[in-house]
Amino acid sequence: MKLKIQNLSKTYPNGTKALNGVNLNISTGMFGLLGPNGAGKSSLMRTMVTLQEADNGTAVLGDIDMLNDKDELRKHIGYLPQEFGLYPKVNAEMLLNHFAALKGIHDKQERRRTVDELLEKVNLSEHRRKNLGGYSGGMKQRFGIAQALIGNPRLVIVDEPTAGLDPQERNRFHNILSQLGRETIVILSTHIVEDVKELCTQMAILNKGRILIQGNPKDLVKNMQGQVWEKVVSPDELEAIRQSHQVISDRFYDGQTLVRIAAASDPGNGFEPGQAGLEDVYFSHVNH
């Protein structure tokens, strides 16, 4: 299964360029879409799941024209939005059953089986009769993933799925996603570099509506190896370094500041070679 996006653009009525000529090639597996808040990640996701119209460009999933054949596309996608709610007075089983019917599973027996399997998968079987209004953040998120998996979608899109989850829930969530990535395209949108490093075999960095780089996370890190240098400096020195070098990141370190810069060769001046990581790839592109 392939997802191909070409030259996708969207400008909001207030003039904000949310998407500015986005190109992406995605194949089966986990795909990480990294970018700071406001980079256009949600706009891109929402366009891919038919909730928003694009101004220009094309998007094709297998043989489905995503922007024009919305009905067909909706049969094959699952979407977990960044922020969503549920009917408080309805239980998980009822709502999941409803969504399954809307997805097109008309046979009652089959629908019941689907609902059972999904609740089992996201570990909500014992809470199936509980009203959704009483669900915790983590349970709600797990219900969200269950509804996104109805009908074995070809493309699953999850937008900032682990925000607000405790570490254990986050782990469990990641396991479900990884498993899913073996057979389907899973797009994970996040601003947490760690998540992409742990989970994804493909990734892209999006900022200000543009794709800055796309590739395999390991390759991207490898390409940066030998180009990262670091040094502990005082705040005054940091300002000077900002003027003369391409600073990747700086953080407090034992009362002083550890600054990391990108340079093709040894910048001298007391800089030591640093071990490149995905964060360096991310910051060197986003801050550039």
Added chain:
Amino acid sequence: MKTIEIIRFELLYRSKKPVNYIYFIILFVIALLFSKLGVKGITDVSVQVKENAPLIIHQLTALLNLPLLLLTSAIMGVAVIRDYDCHIEQLMFTNPITKKQYLTGRFIGSFITMLLLSLAIPLGAIAGELLSSKPAAEFLPFSAGNYFVSYLIIVLPNTFFLSALYFAGGAISKKAVVIYTQGIVLLIFVSIMDEGVIETAKNLEVATLFDFYTLQLFNLQTKYWSAGEINSQLVPITGALVINRLIYIGLGTLALVLTFWRFKTTTQAHSAKKANR
């Protein structure tokens, strides 16, 4: 198939709300009390007219229609707005359902709820007659049919008309405040039409074609009826009545057509600031 599923879920959803049962009970009790007390006293008919003459039942039904109409905005307005209030719209509209299936299912499901609630009017009124403490000589033999004829003439079309308008207001604006405002304005409008404009209109025959509660229309047609006629005749189904009812059904249908045309399943993105709160 999917439309039927949406109707099924809508009814299931409504059935889980205790407030809907309370609405029914309140309406039933109001209808019962008014019917038991009798409305003949507030109409200027002769003392020989029986308490349950068809025309009196018609007037009672028109009066009882008002509290039901106050409920219509509460029931119909939320049919679509609920999804936005619960913030579930993104999950809903990424399902392979068309706008037509969604709106049809939500409207029919909610309208069935309204119809079930509205049955409290004839049922409560019937109970009121049966429980009346007035002497039996004041009554014609009991006939449930008369209650349901007036229900079909007044309550059904009026409920459809206002249901369609509140549904349209909610679906197109997606804002609860629009429905409340709309609700007050509409009810004041149709009531003024009835009380003021029609009563004083030069051409009564034309004016009563727009009579929302059909009371003036019947007054005009039965003005010269004797007490005996009122007691023996059913409410007259005339061409004017049919036109009157078709006008309101037509306006309601128009509101629904407008809804299907204007409603959008694409939604506004939430700003990053709000989403990260």
